[in-house]
Amino acid sequence: MPLESIRKRAAEALAAALEAEFDHRPEEVVLEVPPRRELGDLAWPGALPLARELKRAPRQIAEGVAEKAAWPEEVERVEIAGPGFLNLFLKRDVLLTGILREEHDGGADASGKTIVEHTNINPNKAAHIGHLRNAVLGDILVRCLRHLGHEVEVQDYIDDTGVQVADVVVGFLFLPESELAEALGVEPSRRDELIELAMKRASGEEVPAASTADFDDLCWKIYPRVTARYETEPEFAAHRAEVLHMVEAGHGGLELDTALQLIRGAVVAGDSFSGRAVARLASTVAESNVRCHLATMARLGVAYDLLPHESDILLLGFWRRAFELLQDAGAIRLEEDGKNKGCWVMSLAASPEFADMDDPDKILVRSNGTVTYTGKDIAYQLWKLGLLPDPDGSRHDFGYRAFTRWSQPAPALPVRYGKGSEVLVRTISDLAETMPGRSFGSGRKVYNVIDVRQSYPQKVVKEAVRVLGHPEAADNSVHFAYEMVALTPAAVRLIEERTGSSFGLSEEAMAKAYIDMSGRRGIGVKADEFLDILTAAAGDAVAERADEGSAVDDLPNRARAIAVGALRYLMARQSRNRVLAFDFKEALAFEGDTGPYLQYSAVRAQKIFDKLKVKRGEGRLAPEEIDSLAGAEIGDDLWELVLQCARRREVIGQAVDNLEFSLLAQHVHEMAQLFHSLYHAHPVVPEEDAELRRLRRAVFTLFDREMKVLLEELLGIPVPEEM
């Protein structure tokens, strides 16, 4: 970016002048962009803090530096303002032509692979809007990192061995048949028929087209019924342990059809269920839910490279190896007595972060010998960082197999699994299987996108990496924490109305500002359902604004694009450590500080060039026209937009450093505002003065190009042809 380069050279000039004039070597010279353009384009406030040290008036320091410095040629003039700000004014035409000339500014970064883990939805029911926050934040991070030139690998961890999956299976096998029938929306029938009917809805090999009648939606209905029954009927809860046990024993390669036959036989004979058949059912439930989740995320253009499965981590002994390493390092110990008797614990007492805790020990292996989630997570994190070697020094690794291929054209944004290869890979427990040309794990930096409530276990994982002798890797393990998505009382009422059910919340609970979502109790907004509502509302808005009577071209695509834009911007705009109180009214707003506002500005820019082509035979500014802009007078308002366009890299860098995409959102919003304002004040097509027209074309060409990058590439917000 020319602006980056000017900044760097100006800072160097400034530092040199400081040394020459005042014999002072500053640690770092920071040039910021002043709040108002009459104060210049870049500013150095550094004279103020230096005043005391150099025993001179700040203005005097600034003046000395201003005169002495060998400013870059792009600097037109410098001014001293206020108490001692040194303000630089740039040659506007030079910066404009500089940016226009620039093609791609990838700037490859060879610092090693970055792994981003996000989404991580339990494969036991449909995704809800809370999961969307995770996926959208993770996806934007991935896009920003890739834009900055990093090699990025995206992992979506599948917890396929958890009790939640078993709970759904308990529902299929033991809920009253009338409840199953109701969930399926059929007349009551025998259990085996109901199960077969349910499994018919399980998705096959491909990513299905997302709808709200998928297998994950069926599970969404069943799961809360099961957990509710656990509480009211203690004997029902016994089924949970029974099924979990069967799932853990594995299905040994049993086919689903065979499993269903076995289940049918058991139902007819009144026998107990075959363990392998039940395990097969569970694995199908998990896998089918994963495909449904992929379909949901694909609607938003979210893609992944690898699906690590918890079952493979267990089967391949990742934990066993991590356990050995922890033992060798003396990081864990077996408790001989006390309340943790029989458990393997990791002491956190040595770490200042945990020093004030009542009990600074974290249990990694329970007294019954099973590993806690945190334990498994330590093993997984070590693998992600390339720090899980086998005794012979080779890397402890997974087997890999293609999981699914992306082929649907429907989503608003392109979906590219596997960094463009369109093949999404999953881990498997057979080490003999590999994916030629692809290797996974061993990241130099790892981001774990997980909600803020997981801060404690995340710190424990990080600490484990540290005590194993990898302090640098621990520092490179970043918990990207974000606050929860909750529902406003109005949203809860609307869901109750739509589903014709009541969550049984007290008046007191409903009087709060927001209500927590609860998967267990089934309080929440399904992602697909919300996307459907949003898309329908966007479609209505498109139709409403269209000329009366005329048919709207390509309405479904436009509606999809606007819905995705609205949602993704909503998620990006709010800072991550604030609870997002989800309100339908606000989420469905398409005017003001919203995604569609940004999309509209990009569409408007496109439209200028469409019209220009028809009316004057001109288009976007061509490369050979750039030179003719030299010496052009660029007014303050146009200049403001040019300068904003030039700041992209600075803003992305800041957003990534702080993991705060509200900065990026605000940047884009400001640009769109500037553009909309210029749109009225600086018409292009009707302008008769050729030179003026060319300048406006130049600025809008820049904006048009910039918005495509900011919206489509970085925020994942599609720019439709028309609104």
Place this chain on the structure above:
RNA sequence: CCGCCUGUAGCUCAGCAGGAUAGAGCAACGGACUUCUAAUCCGUAGGUCAGAGGUUCGAGUCCUCUCAGGCGGACCA
């Protein structure tokens, strides 16, 4: 009890290496569609940045305390 987060306009939120006059959107009010599509623009009004101290040339931003709310401190994840 300890730790982390939050408190900014009536409402929802920006303001992230301390900087120049605290910004948007919604809601309210007044204007602009024969236009490059008004999902827009222009304008008016709205603020002791929870409170009190402190550091600093300068504090919404850093430090301390207080108040209010949220989340953690599980052999749950």
